[in-house]
Amino acid sequence: MPEVETDYLVVGAGATGMAFVDTLVAESDVDVVMIDRRHRPGGHWLDAYPFVRLHQPSAYYGVNSRVLGNDRVDDSGPNAGFYERSTAAEICDYYNRVLQEHLLASGRVRFFPMSDYRGTDAGGHHFVSRLTGTETTVTARRKLVDATYVESSIPSRHTPMFEIDPGVHVIPPNTLVDLDEPATGFTIIGAGKTAMDTCNWLLDAGVDPDLICWIRPRDGWFFNRAFMQPLDLVASYMQLQARWVESAAACDDATDFVHRLEADGAMIRIDPKVEPGVFRGATLSLLELGALRRIENVVRLGRVRRIETNLILFDDTSLATDAQQIYVDCTAEGLRPVSPRPVFETDRITPQYVTIGIAPWSAATIAAVEASDQDDARKNELCPTVAFTGETPSLLTIARAGMVGLMARSAEPELREWTERCRLNPARGAESHLDDPKVQEAFTSLAANIGPSMQNLERILA
Numbered sequence: 467m468p469e470v471e472t473d474y475l476v477v478g479a480g481a482t483g484m485a486f487v488d489t490l491v492a493e494s495d496v497d498v499v500m501i502d503r504r505h506r507p508g509g510h511w512l513d514a515y516p517f518v519r520l521h522q523p524s525a526y527y528g529v530n531s532r533v534l535g536n537d538r539v540d541d542s543g544p545n546a547g548f549y550e551r552s553t554a555a556e557i558c559d560y561y562n563r564v565l566q567e568h569l570l571a572s573g574r575v576r577f578f579p580m581s582d583y584r585g586t587d588a589g590g591h592h593f594v595s596r597l598t599g600t601e602t603t604v605t606a607r608r609k610l611v612d613a614t615y616v617e618s619s620i621p622s623r624h625t626p627m628f629e630i631d632p633g634v635h636v637i638p639p640n641t642l643v644d645l646d647e648p649a650t651g652f653t654i655i656g657a658g659k660t661a662m663d664t665c666n667w668l669l670d671a672g673v674d675p676d677l678i679c680w681i682r683p684r685d686g687w688f689f690n691r692a693f694m695q696p697l698d699l700v701a702s703y704m705q706l707q708a709r710w711v712e713s714a715a716a717c718d719d720a721t722d723f724v725h726r727l728e729a730d731g732a733m734i735r736i737d738p739k740v741e742p743g744v745f746r747g748a749t750l751s752l753l754e755l756g757a758l759r760r761i762e763n764v765v766r767l768g769r770v771r772r773i774e775t776n777l778i779l780f781d782d783t784s785l786a787t788d789a790q791q792i793y794v795d796c797t798a799e800g801l802r803p804v805s806p807r808p809v810f811e812t813d814r815i816t817p818q819y820v821t822i823g824i825a826p827w828s829a830a831t832i833a834a835v836e837a838s839d840q841d842d843a844r845k846n847e848l849c850p851t852v853a854f855t856g857e858t859p860s861l862l863t864i865a866r867a868g869m870v871g872l873m874a875r876s877a878e879p880e881l882r883e884w885t886e887r888c889r890l891n892p893a894r895g896a897e898s899h900l901d902d903p904k905v906q907e908a909f910t911s912l913a914a915n916i917g918p919s920m921q922n923l924e925r926i927l928a
C-alpha cells in the first residue's frame with residue numbers, strides 16, 4: 467500500500483481548496499498533498515451548466531496569486547459598465563493553470579486526482595483511486611484540511627426531491643442546450659441563482675416569456691451587482707459596506723435590515739409585492755431583473771411533490787400541465803446550509819465562509835491565519851464562521867459574524883496588510899481612492915456606525 471507524508475492533506479480542489487493552498491504555500495514553507503475525486507481542479511465548475519457565469523466579477527474570484535480574466539470593464543452586452551465575469555470553461559482552465567504552472571511547479575504541492583477520501587484511523591488518512599482502486603495512506607504532520615465542507619450542490623449531480631412519472635421530460639439546465647425539438651413551453655422549478663440564469667438564458671435565446679412557467683416556492687433577496695464592483699469602481703462596494711453597517715445600526719429585525727438596503731438600492735427582489743424568505747448571497751443586475759420580471763406565469767403553490775403527464779402535484783393542490791412541457795430542475799441548493807464548526811481544531815481545518823458569501827476570499831483568509839503564529843483559539847477568534855442558512859433571518863447573524871471577523875483581523879497589523887493587498891478582497895485598494903467623495907463618505911459612515919451596529923445586532927440577536 468503506497469504511503470505519503472506531508473504537512474497538510476487537503477481534501478477537495480474546488481475554489482475553496484485551491485484558494486486555501488495557494489495562500490498557504492505563499493505565506494509559509496510547508497508541503498501539501500491535495501486530493502479530489504474529480505479528474506482535475508475546479509470543483510463544481512467542471513459540471514456546471516454551459517451558460518453559467520460567475521455572479522460576481524472575476525477580479526476577486528480564484529486564487530490570490532493569479533488574476534482571473536483581464537480585470538476589464540465590459541463596454542457592451544448585459545454586463546456593460548461592470549467588471550467582466552468568467553464562464554465556467556474559463557474558470558476551469560484558470561484552475562488547471564494555477565495547479566500546473568504555480569502549485570505543482572513550486573515543488574511543494576502534490577495533486578492526486580480521481581481520489582476519494584475515505585477517512586482516518588490510527589494508521590493515518592486514507593484515499594482510494596477511483597481508477598485503480600489503490601489505497602494510499604497519508605501521514606499529515608500538521609493537519610487535515612476538509613475543503614469539501616461547504617461543497618456546492620449542483621443540478622447535474624443532484625436528484626430532484628419530487629417524483630417524476632415515466633414520459634415526463636425533466637432535465638437539468640445542462641441539457642437545455644442539447645434540445646433538438648421545440649417544446650410547448652418550459653417550466654422552471656426553483657427560485658435561486660440557477661433558475662434565474664436559466665430563465666434569462668431562455669429569454670436571451672428568444673423564447674417568448676409567456677412560454678415560460680416559473681415555479682418559485684419562495685422568493686429571494688439578491689445583491690444588486692452595481693454595488694459589487696471592485697478596483698476602479700470600488701466606491702460602489704464601499705457604498706454597500708457603509709449602507710450595510712448603517713442598516714445594521716438602525717434596524718429592528720432582519721426584515722427591516724434588508725428593506726433598508728432595498729431602499730438604498732443595494733438589495734433587490736424580483737417581485738416587490740412578495741416578501742422574500744430566502745437569502746443565499748446571490749447577485750443580480752438591474753438588467754437581468756428587468757428581464758426576469760417579463761415572466762408573468764409565476765406559480766407559488768409550495769414545493770413540487772410529483773409531476774405526472776398532465777398534472778403537477780404540490781402538497782395541497784395541483785396544477786394542470788401538458789405532456790410536451792420541458793421541466794428544468796433548478797432545485798439544487800448551490801450554497802448548502804451547513805452546521806458551523808470551529809475552523810481550526812487540533813488535527814483539522816474546516817474552511818467555511820468567514821466573509822459574506824465569497825468562497826475564495828474566505829478560504830485564502832483562513833490560510834493566511836493558519837500561516838500566522840497563533841494558537842487555535844486565537845485563530846478561531848480571527849475566523850468566526852459566517853453561516854448561511856438560506857433564510858432571510860440569518861442575515862443578522864451573518865452580518866454580525868462578518869463584522870466581528872473583519873474587525874478582529876483588522877486589529878492584527880500583518881493580517882490587515884495581507885487583506886489590503888489580497889486580490890480576492892473586493893474592497894482592495896479602497897484607501898487609495900480617498901479622493902473619490904463616495905469612498906470618503908463610506909469610510910466616514912463606517913467609522914461612525916460600526917460600534918452602534920454591533921451593539922444593535924447584539925441586542926436584537928440576544
Ligand SMILES: Cc1cc2nc3c(=O)[nH]c(=O)nc-3n(C[C@H](O)[C@H](O)[C@H](O)COP(=O)(O)OP(=O)(O)OC[C@H]3O[C@@H](n4cnc5c(N)ncnc54)[C@H](O)[C@@H]3O)c2cc1C
Binds near residue numbers: 478480616801
Ligand atoms: C452556479 C454557481 C455559481 C456560483 N457563483 C459564485 C460566485 O460568483 N462567487 C462566489 O463567491 N461563489 C459562487 N458560488 C458559490 C460556490 O459554492 C463557490 O464559489 C465555490 O465554487 C465552491 O467551491 P468549493 O471548493 O467550496 O466546493 P466545490 O466546487 O463543490 O468543490 C468541492 C470539491 O471537493 C471534492 N470532494 C468532495 N468530497 C470528496 C471526497 N470524499 N474525496 C475527494 N474529493 C472530494 C469534490 O469533487 C469537489 O471538487 C457559486 C455556486 C454555484 C453552484
